[in-house]
């Protein structure tokens with residue numbers, strides 16, 4: 001418009017000649033500034049438009065993210081409803097006040113919005129496990145073994161002779177775990193075939209009577225069978241536990257039922273065990289089962305599944321896994337895989353029938369019963385067992401004040417010890433630690449004490465040292481896996497009878513072993529895991545009796561031990577026991593002389609060991625020579641003298657040499 005005006009008023013400019021050039025330049029200035037102004041406005045508009053575009057894009061991507069998150073949440077919700085599955089869910093950050101439409105954790109610098117959290121090194125949000133419904137909502141029972149309410153006569157499903165047997169074993173009332181589990185198992189087996197029994201997992205403290213909780217219903221349910229087949233299989237982690245449980249089965253079957261229980265744990269030869277399991281009838285050309293109940297260990301079970309002709313588990317009604325968490329950890333010969341393959345050779349596994357006809361044709365699968373004081377709640381591990389609509393019985397109760405989410409996760413891994421046990425810890429000086437043990441044992445008013453050390457070597461050294469220190473007052477013995485099963489049994493019998501008062505052992509004996517009269521358990525070496533601690537401590541305070549458990553620590557072990565107790569929510573109940581250091585100082589001379597004796601003993605043992613190896617080598621060489629010549633037996637035959645066996649000759653020679661070494 002201005003430009004147009006300039007051309008139209010040319011004539012006026014000539015009239016006012018002197019100001020013409022000045023007004024022209026000022027006009028030009030105005031024009032130029034207007035142009036600048038317009039440019040600035042245009043640039044601002046473009047910038048605003050660009051920002052608007054950007055915001056639109058951000059909003060769009062945010063909408064997409066929210067949509068994706070909603071979809072994920074729905075997916076998680078659906079999968080949580082399915083049993084035996086775990087999902088990990090991150091805790092939602094708390095909604096900050098006044099956050100409005102702003103994204104959580106977003107930051108604005110100028111016109112830019114930084115999305116997400118840039119604090120990579122900061123505290124990570126807590127992750128909580130979400131358990132399947134059956135694990136999250138167990139049937140709980142009390143741990144009180146003092147005020148028992150259910151008499152043995154109050155369970156009508158049990159036959160009179162079984163009740164009489166219980167009474168003869170000084171059992172008058174059922175413990176809480178038995179009160180719950182025995183009727184549940186008997187009820188499940190009483191249903192028609194179409195109703196497959198639900199599998200059962202039981203987590204109850206040590207010494208709370210879990211063994212009777214499966215022995216009694218199994219014997220009751222099987223005692224009226226007609227044809228003998230293996231109908232109950234009990235798997236335990238180690239030989240000694242298998243023997244112990246087998247003895248309980250024998251107690252309740254022998255003399256009062258026709259049932260036959262056998263123990264297959266490599267204590268006897270393989271051939272003998274085969275004869276206990278099956279019998280071959282030449283007349284019928286058929287194998288017959290000789291056992292109704294088989295108590296075994298994972299490795300030995302696989303051996304028989306592979307090599308014993310006619311050993312069949314196709315009529316199995318019960319599969320019990322005692323100390324289940326330990327047995328499941330055992331990868332021994334992949335026992336679970338072999339067992340599953342044997343039980344379901346057609347790979348059908350445990351899938352429920354779809355039609356009535358199908359149901360009638362199929363035999364119900366064995367009911368799986370898992371027992372432990374530290375039962376794994378890891379659904380991944382339990383899934384391997386292919387459990388059928390499992391049900392959990394546990395004594396671990398969570399306080400009612402917690403939210404549903406905390407309840408679900410906090411029952412996991414929280415193992416309890418019997419209330420009758422007084423738990424303590426002692427801080428020791430590492431140089432004189434054995435003296436603390438000596439002082440505890442000699443001053444404590446205990447008749448039977450079990451001492452746990454972490455390795456076989458330290459078990460042996462500690463046992464020898466304690467023998468020297470306690471020689472006049474207490475009988476000391478050691479057990480470890482280096483001894484044979486029979487030797488171990490003998491020592492355990494001595495402990496029960498009272499001729500041995502202090503037993504030093506490794507963790508091979510921390511689980512399941514039931515010695516009723518143990519007054520105190522001492523962990524000379526700190527247990528590495530919470531589960532080990534729970535099982536060690538559980539060797540005392542069994543069946544409602546009182547007990548003491550002491551853990552010896554050196555300063556550097558204290559934080560880890562305390563954390564372990566805190567994880568188990570036991571930090572408030574396990575108290576420090578102060579040992580008088582002046583009494584320890586007074587014992588130092590006795591300790592020094594005991595240490596010298598220990599050194600001598602270990603040296604002698606080394607010498608004997610070396611001699612033993614040499615003897616064995618010589619024996620091998622000689623027997624090779626004798627086999628090739630064969631003169632000695634022939635000569636004696638001719639003379640009519642019974643030949644002395646080569647083993648006897650060598651034994652005599654070895655005994656002579658041993659006597660010489662010992663006399664030195």
Ligand SMILES: Nc1ncnc2c1ncn2[C@@H]1O[C@H](COP(=O)(O)OP(=O)(O)OP(=O)(O)O)[C@@H](O)[C@H]1O
Pocket residue numbers: 170171172173174175178204205206207208209210211212372373511512513514516538542543
């Ligand atoms: N109802 C009862 N009354 C009295 N004593 C009982 C009763 N039930 C079991 N016992 C005794 O309690 C002791 C411990 O039982 P058991 O060995 O079954 O415990 P557990 O729960 O299996 O322990 P762990 O987890 O250490 O193996 C046994 O000596 C057993 O005879």
